[in-house]
Amino acid sequence: MAVLSVMDTAAAAVERLDRLAATPRVAKLALAFQKAGHELALVGGPVRDAFLGRPVNDLDFTTSASPDQILEIVVPIAEAHWEVGRAFGTIAARVDGETVEITTYRSDVYDGETRKPEVEFGDTLEGDLIRRDFTVNSMALRLPEKVLVDPSGGVEDLLAGILATPGSAEDSFRDDPLRMMRAARFTSQLGFQVSADVQTAMTERASTLEIVSVERVTDELSKLLKTDDPVPGIRLLVATGIAELVLPELPAMILEADEHHHHKDVYEHSLTVLTQAIGYEKERHPGTPPDLTLRIASLLHDIGKPTTRRLEPGGVVTFHHHDLVGAKMAKRRLKELRFDNDTIAAVYRLIELHLRFFGYTEGGWTDSAVRRYVRDAGDQLERLHMLTRADVTTRNRRKADHLAFAYDDLEDRIAVLREQEELDSLRPDLDGDAIQRILGIKPSREVGEAYRYLLELRTEEGPLGEDEATNRLKAWWDARHQQPGAGGEPADPVA
Template identity: 55%
Template sequence: MNNLTAQQNAVTELMRISPIADELADRFGKAGHKLFLVGGSVRDALLGRLSPDLDFTTDARPDAIQRVVAGWADAVWDTGIEFGTVGLSKRGMTVEITTFRADSYDRVTRNPEVSFGDTIEGDLVRRDFTVNAMAIDLSTKKFVDPYGGLDALRRKVLDTPATPEESFADDPLRMLRAARFASQLSFEPAPRVVAAMTDMASEITRITAERVQAELSKLLLGEEPRRGIELMVGTGLADHVLPEVPGMRLAIDEHHQHKDVYEHSLTVLEQAIDLEKRHEPTSEPDLVLRLAALLHDIGKPDTRKFESGGGVSFHHHEVVGAKMVRKRLRALRYSKDVINDVAQLVYLHLRFHGYGKGEWTDSAVRRYVTDAGDLLPRLHKLVRADCTTRNRRKAIALQRTYDDLEQRIARIAEEEDLAKVRPDLDGNEIMRLLGLPPGPLVGKAWTHLKEVRLDRGPLDHDEAVAELRAWAREQGIEPKD
């Protein structure tokens, strides 16, 4: 794609949203101001993937922006006005219009000392990467590209308008954004960008956990998260964001088929994404599955044991790993639901390997399903993705064994409705039969009957009553007649 073709593509894409852009440009022009489509909006237009959120920049000051859009926009908000940004919506599109900026940074936090600029070139030089430092003058439909963004986009290279040292000192989060763009857009950072990230990796600690988490999640949800993770690990950025991931390079995979557990985990991540796309091609990327795939073996370094004869074991690494996942994801301010789900997948991912060649009883299959709960479809993908052996015969055998387990789950589920496994007697009937008031003993009886249900499958009513009465006698409770 040469620059002329790229410009033509962008203008074509621009025409698709031209009613709003043209209307805005006309209003700003009549008020004596210039308006530019800018940043990610231009980049995405060049890539043919324009989103419904548009970014504009202008020489108009914030109060003037508000006057221009008053009466035209469907809604206007000023939550970013202290940074020169006015937000609005129009016909279902979200628009942000920001006054030219010429900020400086204290380089202690990532908060700019806001000052407004007078030129588009001055505004663009303060942006994170050259591919985001392009603009379209809406009055002429001409490109403004003072820092070579089009050429960088064509070559799929991430570089900075200013020196990367200046850019990252101003806002260290840009280093993590580089890794995110590597994942989302398959871009390769320029050598000087990689060098600056390596030298300045510790600066990421200036950034709040919430902002780090947001960028990390976008990275993992990209098309090629392995690229982003490898960039983070290679530059040392991961040492401050997800230290457990580079830490896995210390452990040797128990199958001795991979360079180390780190490489194995990246392969599992890729294979989980392949399964995700194959089974739910129209669904959004699955953050929980991807986090679990990347982190499923983080407990191995702490549980590594060298056995006599040269072997290596990692006993209970799934238990240790689940605890480590909870600690790390809490530190990154993930939601409680995400933390619980990822930790449970890590905890359960190894259980299948006790299945052998189908030796599990139906009771064990029920427990597998019950413990997984709503996570069962994700657990299926994670376990299948965790097979990374290069021995084709062994890989086929493992997949067939898991096929057999899934078939058994389907059969038992059809017979017993495993999704709703509950005791054969409810709490009210337990209280009536045992003459108990509501309280802990009722809960214990309910739990006991559920365990029996998992072990033996559904009981008829008389069997369930007999089981409850037998349990009650063992507890010193005399059942009612």
Template identity: 60%
Template structure:
């Protein structure tokens, strides 16, 4: 308790001040949930969540003269927000909700006892509170013991808790990754039993919880729990589908475990990065959602493309293209934004391109196309491709790493020479129209694309040579004689 209070020291004067404000007006006030849990864990919490016996109008009346500003976007749920200096507080009236378990919509009811509010919370380690201003510790459901055991339990029975809000099952998976805890056996059993109830939760809420899980420092345990309990079958069925039956001769690796390992390796590569011979290169700052989604989903096209060859072995031809289509469909259903979907699917499409590089046989033209096709995703593609190597053969892994070092070196050299980040044909649209004597339209667009391809294949050639190439191309077009 002393350590927890010590960890709260930076905000303790403010908490005690607002506590005195509420108790002086005849109300109870307590710090609750995540901030209390994190104080015992020695973690810094970005939230200051408080709960009170005061109704929303009274909360607002008390806060307005005290805080720098207040807002009431959560008034219907009893929450009033406030800013005091740099601190942001959210204060919510005690809740004693009842749930319509056919639609998952809570019938918002305000309560008058802290204990009633705590029993409706998701997990016991989040059902601890500190009364303000005297810092009395309230723990009716032994949350501190569960925290010490690193075990996730529920204040009510797990079946009741998850029936009230099925998203809590996904939150359990997230906490296994975020807090390094394990779910209690009865909690895991209830997750299996009630997994189908996740269909009642909106796609947006499921997406947001998945994003929080993926952005933790170690998402693998949470993802594994989603698969093991059947929750992933509901919200991300492509992940458990990667558990392909391994043939008795083990002619292909475990794609599911491989994908989780690729995700871990991609996370390890986020942040500052050094390439031999180049030094520090452009980093992908973490946590990066696009990279992590692409790493997790890069092989989801394999189940649909697996073929056992007559000569032995297994093939997955064009799985990157099939996987990109599957990822696009799934991410749309989860209501991800268009930019994220476009970036993730492009990375999946391109993740095998490097393997055509071999021992460096690519021409400069091929390297240019690699750069151009990846566009602003190039740095992420570097990390995805590197993380896709999970072989235990050290010699093979070292060779792949050195080959990619070579490719990155060539890319940097070409970029410095030709400024490929903004590659354009030597002639713009007006110049093309003037050379060919044509008006703007589809033919001009085709001419522009031809000059761009010529530029990618041959590098900078100058305006004179570009005009000569344009005339050669035009002479072969059906429109030239009209």
């Protein structure tokens, strides 16, 4: 049965590769390079995915032609082309409405000291394939002959679900240390296991990742988190010590259990929350791109626990304020990894607020408390819904059901208030211009204070209406200026 399975898989892959090679854009490229006297091969991911039966989205080619020669061949048959990767031997082009990338045979390596590889062009397809990261990515289809080239046994490793390097794993990771993180990503993306020598080399050479630019590391980490199941890759990063360099907060969550086991394993809990958040993400927004912000927040939501852990009298373990501490820690880490400001701000807010809901289960919230929850979450409310639900990992079914029902109730109340009060655009009944006109003051700090006072009223009591808001504002202003040391006389009236 195993032989038949392998044969069936190979036959299906050949059929898919034949169909791919026959598509107009691939056939057009193959003929153009052949006429120019240069080799061309479909390489890497597309060939691998043909064996796995996965959709082929990106077409990568490799060629004996130099970057200048690639341009001479491609420009006449392309609707557009880009030379941003020219220094690395890569030319991108749009052919028949699809983007392709064509790269000169390469054999570049790191020198072990700088953060950028030395770009060297090769002269054979086999030489190019052997220098690639993993055997399953080191297969190519020669065009237009449609001959499979597999110098390092990629087909066998692919069918066995093994991630191995074409040569020595140590040499491969010396050539480009980022390949160690790529191994973690492919573990999750393909559902493969790394070979024993790959894991050993990752462990021994983890520190060499420091020579790789932060941007490349962050990009690879993001790709891992965007896979359908990032957990196996994350476990591999932690097990090999790479996480100590990239996200040291992760292994720090593997707390030693106290003798009474009075707290959960924070690391395992966080991985479960990540998995459950991805489930909610797919359930609520099927077919949309992975939500990197939600996934980062889910993974890091409890990173403040190791710092705030306290053993109280009676053996009770507490983590007071771990939400606020964790939000600050996440902000620092994401800044170091050079994530964009919007992502950093969103993750900070989600971690800061992830415990807020649990107060809802302790006693019914007033409408003002619900409004405050929505106001504080802002545009992160939908993500906060998913994170908070995912944060319930108890095995106690009764407790889990109670929390789920409570959150259902909270979302229902938010929906009702949203319909009644335009909750998503929570603003005072009077704007800044009205405040200045009513109080007879110019733009100043006091206008902001008045605005915040009215916003607090709006949050606590709901819409007041313009007349009532005006009366309350005047009463607040009079009381404020009757208090000793309240700031003296009002500013001059607007002329």
